[in-house]
Amino acid sequence: xxxxxxxxxxxxxxxxxxxxPCNHSTISGxxxxxxxxxxxxxxxxxxxxxxxNNETNEMASLIITEDRKSSTLxxxxxxxxxxxxxxxxxYAGNNRKLIWxxxxxxxxxx
Amino acid sequence: xxxxxxxxxxxxxxxGQSMTLQCAQDMNHEYMSWYxxxxxxxxxxxxxxxxxxxxxxxxxxxxxxxxxxxxxDFPLRLLSAAPSQTSVYFCASSPGLAGGQxxxxxxxxxxxxxxxxxx
Numbered sequence: 001x002x003x004x005x006x007x008x009x010x011x012x013x014x015x016x017x018x019x020x021p022c023n024h025s026t027i028s029g030x031x032x033x034x035x036x037x038x039x040x041x042x043x044x045x046x047x048x049x050x051x052x053n054n055e056t057n058e059m060a061s062l063i064i065t066e067d068r069k070s071s072t073l074x075x076x077x078x079x080x081x082x083x084x085x086x087x088x089x090x091y092a093g094n095n096r097k098l099i100w101x102x103x104x105x106x107x108x109x110x
Numbered sequence: 111x112x113x114x115x116x117x118x119x120x121x122x123x124x125x126g127q128s129m130t131l132q133c134a135q136d137m138n139h140e141y142m143s144w145y146x147x148x149x150x151x152x153x154x155x156x157x158x159x160x161x162x163x164x165x166x167x168x169x170x171x172x173x174x175x176x177x178x179x180x181x182x183d184f185p186l187r188l189l190s191a192a193p194s195q196t197s198v199y200f201c202a203s204s205p206g207l208a209g210g211q212x213x214x215x216x217x218x219x220x221x222x223x224x225x226x227x228x229x
Contacts, residue, residue: 043220
């Protein structure tokens with residue numbers, strides 16, 4: 001069974017970098033790694049995605065290992081508003097399905 | 111733009127009742143999807159659509175029907191509600207092939223969710 005696994009919870013001090021890992025050891029060559037977050041019970045919000053290369057946008061950075069079996073989402077300067085559940089997922093464009101992990105609950109502490 | 115809207119926000123049903131969860135988007139997105147979210151189970155794909163008139167099953171399609179007669183709307187129908195369908199339902203849309211760069215066309219935008227309780 002192809003799984004995407006994440007630690008259930010993490011803590012981070014405000015202003016420090018938050019590094020959220022994701023294991024996707026069975027990812028296929030054409031599957032992208034996607035990251036979303038969900039604040040309270042709102043709809044998930046897109047953060048970033050990548051295939052092989054590292055990616056950066058205004059919200060975060062995504063580091064994907066060379067073998068693509070794992071990735072890390074980096075929030076460079078976490079704030080209290082970054083407290084949320086962060087979901088890692090695999091997405092194959094050919095079947096239009098985003099398969100999610102169970103998420104990491106990130107608590108940013110003052 | 112209103113983005114992705116869902117109605118109702120909350121619904122209580124009795125076992126065996128039927129209902130339709132509404133989802134609409136005003137971004138002219140090709141792709142739309144329905145997910146359910148349960149504690150400890152994460153988000154699971156129910157059905158999805160890659161364009162008007164085209165739908166397909168996701169991971170957990172049993173007990174649900176969908177149709178896509180227009181680009182904007184993607185309703186989810188519960189034919190005979192069961193307590194196991196108690197969940198939070200999210201609708202999402204993404205630009206699809208019309209979105210240009212891959213980065214844009216596959217990013218999903220989610221609605222606020224519908225909380226369903228089946229007694």
